[in-house]
Amino acid sequence: MFIGILCALCAGLMWGLVFVTPLLLADYPGVVLSLGRYVAFGLIALVPAFFDRKRIASLSREDWKVAFKLSLVGNLLYYAMLATAIQLADAPLPTMLIGTLPIVISVCANWRPGHVSESVAWSRLAPSLVILCMGLMLVNSSELEHLRSNVDNTRSTSDYMLGCLVALCAVAAWTWYPIVNSRYLRAHPRINSITWATAQGLATLPMALVGFILYGIYSHVAGNSYDFPLGPRPTVYILMMLLIGLSASWIGTLLWNKASQLLPTALVAQLIVFETLAALLYAFLLRGMAPDMKILAGVAFLCVGVVFGVRTFSRQAPVSPPL
Numbered sequence: 001m002f003i004g005i006l007c008a009l010c011a012g013l014m015w016g017l018v019f020v021t022p023l024l025l026a027d028y029p030g031v032v033l034s035l036g037r038y039v040a041f042g043l044i045a046l047v048p049a050f051f052d053r054k055r056i057a058s059l060s061r062e063d064w065k066v067a068f069k070l071s072l073v074g075n076l077l078y079y080a081m082l083a084t085a086i087q088l089a090d091a092p093l094p095t096m097l098i099g100t101l102p103i104v105i106s107v108c109a110n111w112r113p114g115h116v117s118e119s120v121a122w123s124r125l126a127p128s129l130v131i132l133c134m135g136l137m138l139v140n141s142s143e144l145e146h147l148r149s150n151v152d153n154t155r156s157t158s159d160y161m162l163g164c165l166v167a168l169c170a171v172a173a174w175t176w177y178p179i180v181n182s183r184y185l186r187a188h189p190r191i192n193s194i195t196w197a198t199a200q201g202l203a204t205l206p207m208a209l210v211g212f213i214l215y216g217i218y219s220h221v222a223g224n225s226y227d228f229p230l231g232p233r234p235t236v237y238i239l240m241m242l243l244i245g246l247s248a249s250w251i252g253t254l255l256w257n258k259a260s261q262l263l264p265t266a267l268v269a270q271l272i273v274f275e276t277l278a279a280l281l282y283a284f285l286l287r288g289m290a291p292d293m294k295i296l297a298g299v300a301f302l303c304v305g306v307v308f309g310v311r312t313f314s315r316q317a318p319v320s321p322p323l
Contacts, residue, residue: 004262007255008271014252016278017244018079019095020286022086025240028231030084035211036237038075040245042205048198048250055195056202063191064203066184071204074177075249076211081170089163091283096140097167099276102305103129103136104175105269128270128308135273135301139280142294182260182268193257201250270309273302 022033049056059067085094110125185191216228231237260268277299284291291299 004259007259009274011252011255012274013278014247015275016282018248019279020282021240021244022083030087031080031215033083034076034080035208036241037244038204038208040241041201041249044246044250045198045201049202052195052198055192067199067203070181071200073173075204078170078173081166085163085167088159093163094167095279097171099136102132102270102273105178108175109179109265109269124312128305131301131308132305135298135305138294138298142292179265182265185261194254196257197250197254267309270306273306
């Protein structure tokens with residue numbers, strides 16, 4: 001359990017980077033950020049795929065079908081929606097909605113558990129979920145106050161509403177992804193977590209390349225002002241895509257797969273809170289300011305909620321380690 005929690009923590013630190021990238025590259029469409037990230041992820045995955053080619057070759061057709069579905073929904077669509085939502089509504093609102101993932105996924109995973117070790121009485125699961133919810137409300141109420149006091153006159157109310165809707169779609173995509181991913185790995189312990197992360201990168205590459213070509217055609221036909229394909233700051237764009245492609249996509253996916261094999265799905269879901277904490281840390285570093293007391297209190301609630309979740313599931317039957 002300790003190794004699983006540590007893997008989830010490190011994955012959250014990696015994933016937190018994707019929340020600040022749309023702000024650093026605000027002049028790039030969210031779709032282009034998603035496609036660029038996963039082209040980089042796919043190219044990076046070619047290296048470990050070469051060294052792991054025997055296990056990659058042993059994956060079945062069904063394994064590849066699942067890898068493609070997970071890559072499409074949990075990678076391309078999710079990040080395109082998240083990046084777009086952040087650019088439409090600024091970082092706080094999407095972070096608030098994405099921050100509810102520990103609660104949403106835990107409820108969904110416990111509603112229809114895929115394994116007996118995932119089933120927990122609602123009365124035992126409720127305290128950690130309530131504490132997590134209180135922490136998220138504190139963190140995000142402070143962020144929304146900051147947003148209202150720094151309203152960008154170029155951003156309309158309709159942008160905020162559309163950003164909210166797009167962020168909700170991102171929540172749906174990433175509610176589905178970790179549950180399906182975790183249960184598939186648990187049902188197929190022969191699949192190594194590194195191999196599975198690499199396979200998802202390989203599955204993402206052709207879809208991202210095709211998406212780039214289609215976006216280029218659309219951009220040309222629509223007379224879009226975007227300078228296709230690398231935009232107005234090609235060097236910064238390429239470096240950022242390589243950074244999040246390696247850290248957030250390949251390393252983050254690898255670590256999350258390992259955590260998914262070692263921990264019950266509903267506990268893994270609560271540990272996504274590390275992503276929210278990392279995103280807040282990076283956002284405040286980017287702003288060059290310290291968080292207020294409401295933020296710090298919310299972070300404390302989030303940490304306590306994770307501890308309650310760990311204690312709840314540590315009393316469950318142990319999960320058999322992967323082969």
